Amino acid sequence: MTTLHPDRLLPADAGERAIARELYEGVRSLPLFCPHTHIDPSVLAEDRPFTDPYEVFVASDHYVLRTLISRGVMPAEIGLISRDGEPEASAREAWRAFASNWHLFRGTPTRMWIEHQLAEVFGTTTPLGAETADALFDEISATLATPEFRPRALLQRFGVEFLATTDAPHLPLNAHEKLRAGDWGGRVVPTFRPDAVIDLDKPGWPKAVEQLGEVCDVDTSTYEGYLDALRSRREDFIRLGATATDHGPVHPHAAWAPRETIEKLYERRQTGALEADEVELFRSHMLMELARMSADDGMVMQLHPGVTRNHDRAMFRRYGPDIGADIPHAVNLVRGLDELLNNFGHASAFTLVVFTLDETALARELAPLAAHYPALRIGAPWWFLDSPGGMRRHREAVSEVAGFYKGAGFNDDARCFTSIPARHDMARRVDCAYLAQLVAQHRLGIEEGHDVARLWSRDQAREVYLPDRR
Amino acid sequence: MTTLHPDRLLPADAGERAIARELYEGVRSLPLFCPHTHIDPSVLAEDRPFTDPYEVFVASDHYVLRTLISRGVMPAEIGLISRDGEPEASAREAWRAFASNWHLFRGTPTRMWIEHQLAEVFGTTTPLGAETADALFDEISATLATPEFRPRALLQRFGVEFLATTDAPHLPLNAHEKLRAGDWGGRVVPTFRPDAVIDLDKPGWPKAVEQLGEVCDVDTSTYEGYLDALRSRREDFIRLGATATDHGPVHPHAAWAPRETIEKLYERRQTGALEADEVELFRSHMLMELARMSADDGMVMQLHPGVTRNHDRAMFRRYGPDIGADIPHAVNLVRGLDELLNNFGHASAFTLVVFTLDETALARELAPLAAHYPALRIGAPWWFLDSPGGMRRHREAVSEVAGFYKGAGFNDDARCFTSIPARHDMARRVDCAYLAQLVAQHRLGIEEGHDVARLWSRDQAREVYLPDRR
């Protein structure tokens, strides 16, 4: 499967496939608009070359690591660095372990992304496997050393027109300042992700809030000052091109709490830990404050609730976040977002993009809410459901209730830099396959199909994340 | 897309489509049996002509209004009358606003229903859009003024053989009495929907219960009198042809409470408000009382729980119910219906039809319960899930567990009068497409397919709502 089939992911039925091909031809070469990634901005600021395929494909993507570990590969074998100093494999050894277990990825989107990258980005025809591991390691490492494979050159070649990274407000934005100073400003922008200064159960919270005060020169010893700092820091982000914020609360609960209560929690947390329900109360209140700030400054508010983080506490302690198993759980958006939507659901400058990993909430809750509140947009299929089947089910669950115009466009959520084009390509193929079925069943005209394919591939994300009002 | 494709909604695969066509031919012209609608009976009693397409397509259907508002169209622009006297658009202006936003309905069943009506009911070939809005407004208004488009003539032409409206027990049934007196008796009948006199949190409850006492001349100042009035009023409905009741509780909970407790709640509510849990306790108890009444008088009990009504409180206050966002939430039918099914699940004269908007409950709870309790029937896909995809998922979730014979037949849930044939036609097409796949995969014989298509298109609803025992 090293040669990519031109019709991959298109419908099996010949009639549907012909329509899907036509639709796909109309969008395959559109620029890539990336409003939500986990790319490290310093890679671009410094235009730092990548060194080897292990770094590119394995180390950068904890879903790859997870799949290997779940079948008994030891973390050290694939290069994971434990906090207790266990010796880990070299990049080449870890790459071998990955290549030997390549069959484990059959059926997953990861497999299709990596095959896409090998063929289209790296232009190799060597199939991935235990026998070819060393040869591929050498071949790709050599390729990565050429100027054409420096991060900025790749971004250019990929046709990325806009790329937002994810950034904490209490840390400096050096990389983005450097990018802004050069000729890359406006195309690569930060996203305001304040979880670290909102979640009172994070051990580093007092330190983070102090740092937040320092980076924007505001006294954060009081709750009032903390709010000022957040507002001020949002302006810094906006100056660097940011158009969105990002929030990953455990539960989708947002509700005002009495100001006095919140001030007391804020104060108490500076010197000690709080109870779980107090942490939740503060987070829920802050989502309201942050929605208000977004309604004021126009930054799109992205919400992706419903994940139990670090389910595996021993792995988390040894190897840190992302390796500790983040597992979705059921959400109740109807009750959880009640107060937020009742307060800001019609605010004219406000856009709320809600993602969910609980597919049951799509047709039952999220689509009907979005089919009512003007401010609400339905986020793209997210995370490990950014798979062909997951995307298809998402479109099917949402479109009949909310139509095609209440989404927020595609976002690739990329961690692996060279996977960006593969992700957009997969989404475009899956969307065209879905639209082709509607056309084949005479539910949509072919011209309408082209319109919607362009909308989903690029225009809708631009409309939501780069609105004219900015 | 103004010309309707004869194969719309049938499978894309040529082999499956040929089978689906054959099945559909066998049911396309069957009479329409409509056991559950929200048609205003006075329209039929007075045979009052409709005036314009805004009234017919937009004002009558809050799903149309919702879709427009959710994309930023202001309520006044589409003719919504606010309680604070804001001036609203004229019918023609509102129709223009609708026509200019017609693309928002792509992918929704509403779009297919309206196209069906334009082509099949109104016989127009003018495509809907901003440029044609005025011409269409005039054309359809003129058509509606002809005698062939009076409500009764339309009903005749549509082939409607039975149509149940939804009626409150505390209000007079003048329209139905008039229909009964004429030659329409038996074909258009009321449905007993007592929510207004059951839900103790409705502000108008004390008044409604007083009115209930008046219309049936029973003293409702005591709980005993209230039960007598309900029983007596059910007899009035039955005399006018009613064969079913309808209930939309927030949660699917039914359980006996101590008589004394219920009597006290009933008494206290007459002079003041109750707590939320008291309201729920009363409602849950009343579902048991109403099930007992149904087991006694044979009226089919329809239950569609699981909706958070008027989620958007400001819109509700300004524009009233239906505009306030009714959003489904998750339900637990296993525990919620435990006591009701244990009491009446085998009662010989009792039929309980349960609908759910929580699709997750279909295969997991509703189908297994129906595959056990003789009294339980699975309601048709409901509400905004009465979409091609929603219906298909419903059939797939339910049929393998409960077979084809535990449903309650199709119901159109129509609000928009002229949409009735479009809804039945869509359901017949979707059902035939599903059955065609079973035939194509050699899971069902073609003759069996014809049998089941007829059952689902008409016979099953007749069997459930017009049983021989009546």
Add this chain to the structure above:
Amino acid sequence: MTTLHPDRLLPADAGERAIARELYEGVRSLPLFCPHTHIDPSVLAEDRPFTDPYEVFVASDHYVLRTLISRGVMPAEIGLISRDGEPEASAREAWRAFASNWHLFRGTPTRMWIEHQLAEVFGTTTPLGAETADALFDEISATLATPEFRPRALLQRFGVEFLATTDAPHLPLNAHEKLRAGDWGGRVVPTFRPDAVIDLDKPGWPKAVEQLGEVCDVDTSTYEGYLDALRSRREDFIRLGATATDHGPVHPHAAWAPRETIEKLYERRQTGALEADEVELFRSHMLMELARMSADDGMVMQLHPGVTRNHDRAMFRRYGPDIGADIPHAVNLVRGLDELLNNFGHASAFTLVVFTLDETALARELAPLAAHYPALRIGAPWWFLDSPGGMRRHREAVSEVAGFYKGAGFNDDARCFTSIPARHDMARRVDCAYLAQLVAQHRLGIEEGHDVARLWSRDQAREVYLPDRR
């Protein structure tokens, strides 16, 4: 439909069907590996002939009984023996009632299994129906009297290479000892299912625990003795070839409770009933103890939580278990299995197979958990979701997240002896149809498709239930 179509259940699309056929040809004749059945081992130990089709198809399968009762057939008509001595129909009469209602099974897997058996196992061409009921009864009864239809001969003919029954630890294992003594040892083995001695709310618990002590000669009057008895009894099972345990808790909750608390509950239950939450606490603690035992002795732990048993209490009282309506409910695996997975999720000798009837938990919870914890395997579609659509949805929900290698292989969960080949054949067809789509959409190579088809049809179950380490 008495002649089975060779392409039944394969895709309707011609291209996909050709691929599916090729894949299916590669697995259709593989031996049957049956790690989880409800076959009575004494039937095999004594090689006792079956008497008539009522016994084989109807009486042995409460899903057949349930479907009939749910449409108004009286339990006595189909031969159910009530505890209050109501006279029941003879086998022939009950078979007639079943045959007359054969249409009720359209669309269900039961119908396909029975048709498979009639054609392939019994070689009859007589179609099932009211008119043929007596003829078929006689024909099949005669066939069953021949030596070729004795249970052991059938097992041989079916190609069953391994079959595990389900057995209570407090009862003697005479049948298995007899099988072990003969030439059938190793092929037919018991499964350790201790629910009866774990669930403190079972009325027979004190007696069962006493019996447990007796069969393994350990004093179970104390909690310590009880644990010893369980461990000792597990060794007996292992000696008879058992490789797995089986647990059906109401909720998927497992957590250590203080030893002292558990000992007190154990003691108190010997003389009286406990509260519901105490029963749940004990069960939840015991799942931890049993996981620890599995991590020690290597028996695969099978968990299928989330069923409300005997929902219909009157039917349960009259006709006993299985007739009382077992209905699935929603589960929370993320929280419920937290402690168990944190304790044993990486234990090297431990395998936990989790089944769920709550399909919503598949993509959201079970697949992500399995894609992380090495010890966790995803159970096959279970119970009445062992239907073509249920299996397909299962594959689609799980594969993109966890790949193809974290399952536990197929198991037939058979109660009806002669249905075993039909169940495996259906699963193989459905899996090949799914894989054919992936191949047709160029997501999987055809050779990979063959590999995975073999894995799912047989090899994965062998790997999990007969690991080399045993």
